[in-house]
Amino acid sequence: EDQVTQSPEALRLQEGESSSLNCSYTVSGLRGLFWYRQDPGKGPEFLFTLYSAGEEKEKERLKATLTKKESFLHITAPKPEDSATYLCAVQAVSNFGNEKLTFGTGTRLTIIP
Amino acid sequence: DAGITQSPRHKVTETGTPVTLRCHQTENHRYMYWYRQDPGHGLRLIHYSYGVKDTDKGEVSDGYSVSRSKTEDFLLTLESATSSQTSVYFCAITDRDNSPLHFGNGTRLTVT
Numbered sequence A: 001e002d003q004v005t006q007s008p009e010a011l012r013l014q015e016g017e018s019s020s021l022n023c024s025y026t027v028s029g030l031r032g033l034f035w036y037r038q039d040p041g042k043g044p045e046f047l048f049t050l051y052s053a054g055e056e057k058e059k060e061r062l063k064a065t066l067t068k069k070e071s072f073l074h075i076t077a078p079k080p081e082d083s084a085t086y087l088c089a090v091q092a093v094s095n096f097g098n099e100k101l102t103f104g105t106g107t108r109l110t111i112i113p
Numbered sequence B: 001d002a003g004i005t006q007s008p009r010h011k012v013t014e015t016g017t018p019v020t021l022r023c024h025q026t027e028n029h030r031y032m033y034w035y036r037q038d039p040g041h042g043l044r045l046i047h048y049s050y051g052v053k054d055t056d057k058g059e060v061s062d063g064y065s066v067s068r069s070k071t072e073d074f075l076l077t078l079e080s081a082t083s084s085q086t087s088v089y090f091c092a093i094t095d096r097d098n099s100p101l102h103f104g105n106g107t108r109l110t111v112t
Helices: none
Strands: A003-007 A010-014 A019-026 A030-038 A045-050 A056-059 A062-066 A070-075 A084-092 A107-112 B004-007 B010-013 B019-025 B031-037 B044-051 B054-057 B064-070 B073-078 B087-094 B107-111
Touching: A003 A084, A010 A019, A019 A030, A019 A084, A019 A107, A030 A070, A045 A056, A045 A062, A070 A084, B004 B087, B010 B019, B019 B031, B019 B087, B019 B107, B031 B064, B031 B073, B044 B064, B044 B073, B054 B064, B073 B087
Parallel strands: A010 A107, B010 B107
Antiparallel strands: A003 A019, A019 A070, A030 A045, A030 A084, A056 A062, A062 A070, A084 A107, B004 B019, B019 B073, B031 B044, B031 B087, B044 B054, B064 B073, B087 B107
16 A cells, blocks of 8 residues: 655745655556645645656745655755745655645645744 | 536535535646645545546545536536535646646535
8 A cells, every 4th residue: 555654744944954755655666756835725726746766846945855765855945935834745656646645644734934 | 626616605504415526627628636635634536537527536436426517627526425525625626637737716505
């Protein structure tokens, strides 16, 4: 069974204080790993897809990296508007298609001005 | 938003009553999904559709049914609502089944 574990559950940072969120996964074969951002009262918003170990993607202050066991979402010099819950999801090779996505429970990030 | 509208945004209903949630998209995407989101759980798939009149069950489909008579609309029905179905329901769409999902803003359903 595919599993996704995100840590920490919640993280509070001062504005400008860089840190990383972790997504550990267990799948029979990784087809893709997805990062989403979710604001309160909103649906998840797609950020990145990573397909193979060593791959990196960047968007503004966010950088996602991937190894064979985990993914990190690095946040550099965060601003209050980066406050949100960040979700990770994995899709396994043997279970091709979005109907087999497994989501983590998310990390709730708060950036204090 | 990727042209996805969920209605209603909030609903309170009583145990045993039928409830229908609607997802409407303007993107002409083939694939549509219904998820529920609960504290302590990741998003869990209820049902999905891969075309008009083509639907299938997800991980937590018991107590739910769906219909898709037009490309743009995907309906989720709770035939007889129970308190365990109190949740936030999200609709998602995509143009290919291995592409990232685009989500609506959800329906918060409370069953009393």
